[in-house]
Amino acid sequence: MPHKTIILKHTKFSLIAAFFGLMSLQTIAQKVKIDGVAVVVGKNIVLDSDIAKFKQEIELRSEGKVTITDCEMLEELMQQKLLAHHAIIDSVTITDSEISNRVDKSIQFFTQQYGSVDKVIKAYGFNDLDDLKKELSSVQKENILIEKEQQKITEKVDVTPEEVRLYYNGLKENGELPDFPAEIELAQIVINAEPSKEENDRILAKLNEIKKELEAGANFKMKAIINSADPGVTQNGGRYTVTKESNFIKEFKEMAFTLDVGQVSKPFKSTFGYHLMQLHEVKGNTRIASHILMQPEIPDSKLKVIKEKAEKLIQDIKDGKITFEEAVKKHSQDDDTKNNGGLIINPSTGESKFDLTRMDPAFYARVSDLKKGEYTDVFYDENRGGDKMFKFILMRDRTDTHTADLVEDYVKIQQLALQKKKEETVEKWAKEKIVDTYIKLGADRSKCTFKRNWKKKANK
Template sequence: MRLKINNLKFTINLKQVFILAISLLTINSVKAQEVIQDEVKEEAEKKADSIDFTGARKVDGVAAVVGDYIVLDSDIDKAFLQLQAQGVNTKDIERCQLFGKLLEDKLYAHHAIQDSIPVADAEIRQSVDYQIQQFLQQTGGDMKKLLEFYKKEDEQSFRDEMFEINKGNMLAQRMQAKIVEEVEVTPEEVRVFFNKIPENERPTFGTELKVAQIVIEPKVSQEEKQKVIDRLKQFKKEVDNGASFRSKVILYGEDPGLKQSGYIYTLNKKQPRMVKEFRQVAFSLQEGEVSEPFETDFGFHIIHLQKIRGQEYDVSHILLRAKVSTAAVREAQEKLEKIRKRIVDGEISFADAAREASDEKETRNDGGQLINPETQDYNFELTRMDPELYAQIQDLKDGEVSLVLADQDRNQKRKFKILTVTDRIDEHEADYARDFLKIKEQALNEKKVIAIEKWQKEKILDTYIKVTGEYRDCEFASNWLKK
């Protein structure tokens, strides 16, 4: 059973690393990702049969054909380089092992198309835009250097190549998700899974603790809010009179993610994205219309609806945040200092103080208790804790209250907080009752792996697959050679 658990973890982690690395960096050979037509497939088969593996490896030799996709020799070499560029130690990864992963990806992508799994072009373009922005950061924003590095003649050919690669990766990921989307485990299955593990082989879980916090946010005055609203109204008036909305976004907008997406967000009525208020306004507009100013948790916005394509809406927006005064910042900090003193002096418990005064809606009713985003419970394992949170609580003793800390939330709003640590559990061997959620996760992961293995076994037999040359000597975990 221990072997099974270890294999399970290795499979999942390796796949996650491969998907990340290949989706971000595989951009040198679009041939490896292109869907090929029947006549091209026949030509690929002939080429595969004619490859001579006795001498030096041909860079563009066909290593395999999987359905409507091909895998080149050079794809495997590049995959190794890409993993190394991501800081992955490839010493223990065999060539056959990586080749098998590429075969899996092609199998997923091929059947995603057969099953009509949707991947919107707009979504792919957004992913490409984001990746190019990330690449440009490495070249100091110089597109020419970027094109030279990847040996591309122009930006459009570069984008086209990345589009095909991202499409293939998204298809593969969606297919995998579909395979396991209905996989669940019952409490009885979790119990059986746990009992199968010999007592001397049961996993050990690291030190865990619960963390609570009280948050106070400096308040923005109504006067400052009105200044922002008036400014956005002026922008709308100027755009309605012929000014460029895009220019104003570039000059004044405060949404950092918008630049990464090419100054366009694509919203789909069937796929929730953005906060509720933003979506409601966007879907109420006519093509070419600019909205009135409105507020979300991120700040104040006006939206420009650029194009409607069926269920998809291409929008841009200007986000402005109202400024917090120095006096408001000082008032918030002093308020939290007083709350902390009441807790330390024993006048009120930390949990009651959180319910009474915290400005954080997500934790206030739970007495300030933070929820672990990975496990959806209150427990945080020290070795897997977010580094920023760890730095804030690492020196706290149980029940001790931190000093007032300055921080920013995900919307870039300034805030102050105090934290405390409760219910510390030292490193321990897995206990069914105490660690049920973790054990359930392991049982679910094992069941998902079994489902994927079953799917692969069936689809390999149903799909045209040809592995050529020296790769036929690989010892695959899956039956790629159909023996």
């Protein structure tokens, strides 16, 4: 439908820019054969191989909604390089912590895709974690430069209500109003199933027993395989490479940097359970350590009691004996939602709205048929740390798929209008900066037809 296409067109620059972080990582990580320089912008280069990979990635990740020619892709890449080049000229500053945070997020993303950092390193042909981080740091430094330069260019750009209205009317007159997907707002009450003191004591006693055996010379790997609840233990024997930037939990990293080589820790607690750790090697800022994870068990009889408590609570809410908000404050044990009326925040956006078409399939199946004000049944759940709980969810608000409406969707239309105006501002900036920037196109690329005057100084 044309209105869907026009929105993609208006946000094409931002869509392509959003892919650069991930695609650039893959481009560098794959260590492909350099097959020629397509263009030089300032001191930055674009390889011929970059164009094909970036183009393919955009088409793949937009599910075919955005198609782009080689010449269009080259122009977008040149735009990014132009921003990076002038960020340096404009003395845009970047802190080491900004780069480090981006690198950590990148590694976390790839780790989720491949299952472990070691598999990422192997898949992309790096020597070790430090080698991977070095390459990622270079990529993310440029990405941040691009973002900050773009923010600098558009920092004073805003749209008035009249501009929003004109933007909306323009789309409406041309039959190009977008369809906005169904969105929902959810709230929850969570009741945890806590292990008994006796069970915690049993786990601690077992770990202390294993600690004595290890100190007497027992093999850590065998003890881990037999006793550890870490799902990766069968592959790595509980052995990990740890840095202060690693995506391990705080308690795990702190212990790894506290121990001496060969030392076995006392049992320590994290959100995942109770751990025992032994440090094997120290390599600069890297620690090689193994751990055993044990999680307290909760009997079915106790789980049944917790479920019945949750079921009574939801019935009391439906019967009007207590409001949902009162029940959240009095009974919910989820730290993230207890103090905001049980409202669940979308981790992808930081907002309270969820796009139904982009939800986890299991979560979607649970809430997709609810109407506003309805509840799910009480259901069992576990978090990453293995904590067991029962919960139920309230559909606080719901908006079904619909064509954009100026009143109902004003904020979204305002964001689209603002994005378009920012793109136009960057476009104007680029046209001016191209004149004063060294640009050299490869012979094969000089035949391209560009929207901007990239050929002005080309091949001189």
